[in-house]
Amino acid sequence: MTQRWQENLNVDSSVRINDQYIVERIRHAVLTQRLPPNTRLPEVTLGEVFGVSRSVIRKALTRLASDHVIVQQPNQVARVAAPDVAETREIFAARRLIEGEVASLLCGHLDTVQLDALDTLVQAEQHAHEQGDEPRRIEQSLAIHHYLADHAPNRILGVMLTDLILRTSIVIALYKRSGMASCYLGDDHAILVELLHHGEPDQARSHVQTHLDSLERLLDLSASETRIDLASIFGATL
Template identity: 65%
Template sequence: MSHSWQEDVQAAVRAGGRISDRFIVDKVRTAVLNQRLPPGTRLPEVALGEIFGVSRSVVRKALTRLAADHVVSQQPNQVARVRAPSIEETRETFAARRLVEGEVAALLAGRLDAELLATIDMLVEKEAGAHARGDEAARIEHSLAIHHLLAEHSPNRVLGAMLTDLVLRTSIVIALYKRAGLASCYLAEDHPALLNHLRAGDGEAARRCIHDHLQALEGLLDLSTRETRIDLMAILGQRESATP
């Protein structure tokens, strides 16, 4: 297993930046998002502490926060692990995000100032550009930035905070359950259309747009056979029939 992320971190530590729990949370979160830390990965406190050059106290705080963000699972007397959301939870997370982000978009329609509108416009273009040149990492970053902006500027900040959480969780499961052959989860027309509705001030259209966008995104995932694949029966059957 390559441990490139560990090298990254150690380089950052050597560079002199003060390490705090927030730093660790960020690093682990992005590593999970990029699937450099696959689900189930053990995250022992001492190991993380040595990597980041801090003691267990701050690692523990970071892990607690990551657990609150649903990125890792923490059970008493057991090592923390990268969470592996089930397909059921994935569907439920998408449904929750449809509800919340739809409402946020509806509230936001017609209320955006020109500056924010321009920023989103820029991000939409950047996303399209990144997709055009095949830079999937950049495309995801820009797409995330768009939805993050919506969450941050939600007139209802309680809903905004919930949306921030849901965007992260859906991003993780998208990385997890992306259909094998699929190069990208880019839906070309959705973000520009949303922007138009927001600009025009049509809240219900914006809500519908978000709803359909997320529905389409969920449709791009492979949520059919995961449970069967993990099912022991299938593995047992395979062992007897295949492997010459």
């Protein structure tokens, strides 16, 4: 099979290529689901695409593995992560905790400019949804959540949330019900911005948490989806 995604990673000659740049390019490709779960990421291929040697690619892959974006097993090619159902639930639970706290901390502490920026994103998402432009709607939706992460008063929680947003994108790509066109959840984001403006911290926290819960419920997490883990059944020590 041809590796068509290479086109999307082609380098811009005006940019300095280093591992940081490559990490961001791959992260973004995973975030926007152009690199679906389980995609193979061979070092030499990536090296040719980005025009650098394996040393640089290797560093980038190591960092991506630390961020749980890809999985690396010894002597095997790196792949885009594909969490199982149990881990998916844990990712959502962790995100509810972290993003709920971030929303609570942010509540009442955003100035007019920031609230306007959020409002613009919310309206852009709604507009994209009405136009039926799902990729653009996803992009706006992600921008809203990233805005919370980037402006979190606690930067530790901010980067944790950034990571969890990415991992959530991966599992949504994996477990989205086939028949469902969109994961749009109506006025949830608009209500969130309103609560961040005039609401109480605990209201904002609860709203974020139920919003993420609704998102999780849109997925098909019936256990049968998962490949049977023979090792856990027969107790084989890997």
